[in-house]
Amino acid sequence: MRKTVRRDQVLKEAWLGDAVLSLYARERILREGGGIDAEKCSRMTSNQFLGALGEASEVEAELGRVYAREGLEAAFRWIERKLMPLFERQENKRERVAGRPIRSSPR
Numbered sequence: 341m342r343k344t345v346r347r348d349q350v351l352k353e354a355w356l357g358d359a360v361l362s363l364y365a366r367e368r369i370l371r372e373g374g375g376i377d378a379e380k381c382s383r384m385t386s387n388q389f390l391g392a393l394g395e396a397s398e399v400e401a402e403l404g405r406v407y408a409r410e411g412l413e414a415a416f417r418w419i420e421r422k423l424m425p426l427f428e429r430q431e432n433k434r435e436r437v438a439g440r441p442i443r444s445s446p447r
Contacts, residue, residue, distance in 0.1 A: 354397040357404030360415045361385050361423075384427055392426060399423075 365384040369377050383389060387396035407415035 350397055350401045353401035353404035356407055357400035360403055360407045361419060364416050364419050389427065
């Protein structure tokens, strides 16, 4: 029973983390690209991407806890520090495989 209570708490925290990550992804995509890119947003928020860092719900839950404790700006900083370096490496690799020139990300 205790395990179920813990898992329920993680899922609640992950739900918030997922929302924060989605907002971050959309804002960043609009800021960098000037338009909507649903595919990139999906890659940035997918369980497959998050799974490279740990169990996806646990990663989102950690983000949700940062948001609940410290607010949106701190959560966005957490994303920049913890998630975006990996995402940028993956995007560069994806572009190389597709034969596109590698872009350095604006900061």
